[in-house]
Amino acid sequence: MRMFTLRLPALCVTLALPAAVWAQEDVIIAHGISTFGELKYDADFELLDYVNPDAPKGGEFSTWAIGSFDTLHLYTTAGTGAASAAILFEPLMVATADEPDALYGLIAETIEYPADRSWAVFNMRPEATFSDGTPITADDVVFTFNILSEKGIPALRSVFADFETVEAIGTHRVRFDFRDGANTRELPMTAAGLPVFSEDWWADKDFSRSTLEPGPGSAPYILESVDPGRQIIYTRNPDYWGWHLPINRGRHNFDTLRFEHYADGTAAFEGFKAGAYDFRVENTSAIWALEYDFPAVQEGRIVKRDYPDGNVSNAQNFLFNLREEKFADPRVREAISMMFNFEWTNRTQFYGLYERSKSFWPGSPLEAVGPPSDAELALLEPLADLLPEGVLTDPALEPIVNSPDRISRSVFREAGRLLDEAGWTVQDGLRRNADGETLDVSFLLFSTAFERISNPIVENLKTLGVNAQLERVEVSQFVERRRSFDFDMLTSSFVNDLSPGLxxxxxxxxxxxxxxxxxxxxxQSEAVDALIEEVINAATREEMQVAARALDRVLRAERIGIPQWYKNSNWVAYVDVFDHPDPLPPYLLGETDFWWYSEEKEQALRDRGVY
Structure with a gap:
């Protein structure tokens, strides 16, 4: 089929002449795709702007992971996965660290799709192979989709709900057709992001079971060794098929990636101090503020850095299990929320290093601020009968601000009034309902470090008459109970991004x-469901941001959790043998991606006698 090519900024658009194959549709053929059609890199780009093309290859990168593991297979609910096991598998197209929602060809060289994105065809690179040397074909992609649909993580079924058919239309061409009437804005990108598994390897194996044999992937790293529950090491594959691609220049620089698993964060930090691993992203403010004064830091062997993070910060919450009848009344959830004194916690335990989360997209253009705008009201008013009280008229809900010294009596009185109105009155010193049942609230956690943060809210709830307690379990049990919804409350993060969708x-x-x-x-909220579809259906970034702010406003009013805290930077400490591009890209720290091992820095430490 003869093609004519029209050049547009950062996008190669090819218009097909009439042909039966495409039913006379104008077909876009491009090296990349993004949610709203914005691509930074042209089809002939030579390397990504943020990498060092001369980065040396070699050395080891080592870091830590929390909890034990018993599987390298992350795509079912069976078992607890090892750190970074997904690194073994590549998708058809891959994201970059300097764009919020773009994908560029990897296993697939190009993507074809019509303007309405009702289908997508991926033209796969014939040279792409699995690590065992077998070619990656369209049949492998079809197999991957089918097996994930049938035996993969149940949530994938909602992701694939609008996929109509997936078929191989050639050895290296695979076509996805999407359901008529579906919103198709993101569906080609969803298809492009699928990991690709080897059909031949999985033919005689049960995909639904956990396993320490991950099978052949196609990525730059392969499995070197595994010590179940304790350690996993990946090694750079010299025979990786894709070293020649511009998308890979300056990346995947370490010879080995080693992950040490620890039962808890305290043990992991002690391991870092003892030199068991070399790179640590710190997630505990007290440790960051007080405990990085050990000899390796004092002598300059280990450096501390605070790197900016341009992503949307995780919306971390003490999350309610709304399946529990005791949490059905929003007044109960509001009263419990008032017992978390962030201001005291930030002063006494976080050393003022955090900000209070108010939004599910904190500090971003998607955060709802003040009363709803006219554009938001246009989306919210048709849902008026489904919305929590005040959404249409009041400023976006924000957590109560407590004294940094203690929760005031007036806050306790207001919380008590809400519980009284909800039918939980004080009887014999405890909150009970009309049947005499106590209001029991258990906070499920696995980290000893988090006990000091959760204890104060438990004590405040006890003062209120709530029968509150902490319940600490092992990581594996925590994972299983979270998976089966066997909890009252637990801490969880909503990982949202700047281009939310499916x-x-x-x-x-x-x-x-x-x-x-x-x-x-x-x-379960009809209003939330409707607004999710508005975000997904938005035709422009501006429309998406308006819909996201309306959604944020409703989610906050639903009081599904107690907002905790966030920071817009990464706390990092590492042995000073690593280097990275400067500046770093906005959306990825990239320590295992485009950092590298510096022999010069290692020698400098040796010359000083500290390595």
Whole structure:
């Protein structure tokens, strides 16, 4: 079929002459795709702007992971996965660290799709192979989709709900057709992001079971060794098929990647101090503020850095399990929320290093601020009968501000009034309902470090008459109980981004409330479901941001959790033998991606006698 090519900024658009194959559609053929059609890199780009093309290859990168593991297979609910096991598998197209929602060809060299994105064809690179040397074909892609649909993580079924058919139309061409009437804005990108598994390897194996044999992937790294529950090492594959691609220049620089698993964060930090691993992203403010004064830091062997993070910060919450009848009344959830004194916690335990989360997209253009705008009201008013009180008229809900010294008596009185109105009155010193049942609230956790943060809210709730307690379990048990929704409250983060879309159904959609999914709260709201579709259906970035702000406003009013805290930077400490591009790209720290091992820095430490 003869093609004519029209050059547009950062996008190669090819118009097909009439042909039966495409039913006379104008077909876009491009090296990349993004949510709203914005691509930074042209088809003939030579390397990504943020990498060092001369970065040396070699050395080891080592870091830590929390908890034990018993599987390298991350795509089912069986077992607890090892750190970074997904690194073994590549998708058809891959994201970059300097764009919020673009994908560029990897296994697939190009993508074809019509303007309405009702289908997508991926033209796969014939040279692409699995690590065992077998070619990657369109049949492998079809197999991957089918096996994930049948035996993969249940939440994937909602992701694939709008996929009509997936078929191989050639050895290296695979076509995805999407359901008529579906919103197709993100569906080609969803298809492009699928990992690709070897059909031949899985032919005689049960995909639904956990396993320490991950099978052949196609990525730059392969499995070197595994010590179940303790350690996993990946090694750079010299025979990787894709070293020649511009998308890979300056990347995947370490010879080995080693991950040490620890039962808890305290043990992991002690391991770092003892030299068991070399790179640590710190997630505990007290440790960052007080404990990085050990000899390796004092002598300059280990450096501390605070790197900016341009991503949307995780919306971390003490999350309610809305499947529990005791949490059905929003007044109960509001009263419990008032007992978390962030201001005291930030002063006494976080050393003033955090900000209070108010939004599910904190500090971003998607955060709802003040009363709803006219554009937001246009989306919200048709849902008026489904919305929590005040959404249409009041400023976006924000957590109560407490004294940094203690919760005031007036806050306790207001919380008590809300519980009284909800039918939980004080009887014999405890809050009870009309049947005499106590209001029991258990906070499920696995980290000893988090006990000091959760204890104060438990004590405040006890003062209020709530029968509150902490319940600490092993990581594996925590994972299983979270998966089966066997909890009252737990800490969880909503990982949202600057271009939200189909993943919102997993986090907040009613269809995922009662199945293993990211909707841990069990939220079921017709208004939320409708606004999710508005975000997904937005034709422009501006429309998407308006819809996201309206959604943020409603989610906050639903009080599905107690907002905790966030920071817009990465706290990092590492042995000073690593280097990275400067500046770093906005959306990825990239320590295992485009950092490298510096023999010069190692020698400098040796010359000083500290290595």
């Amino acid at each position: 993943s919102l159904r997993q986090w907040f959609g009613s269809e995922n409330a009662m199945v293993p999914s990211r909707n841990l709260a069990g939220l």
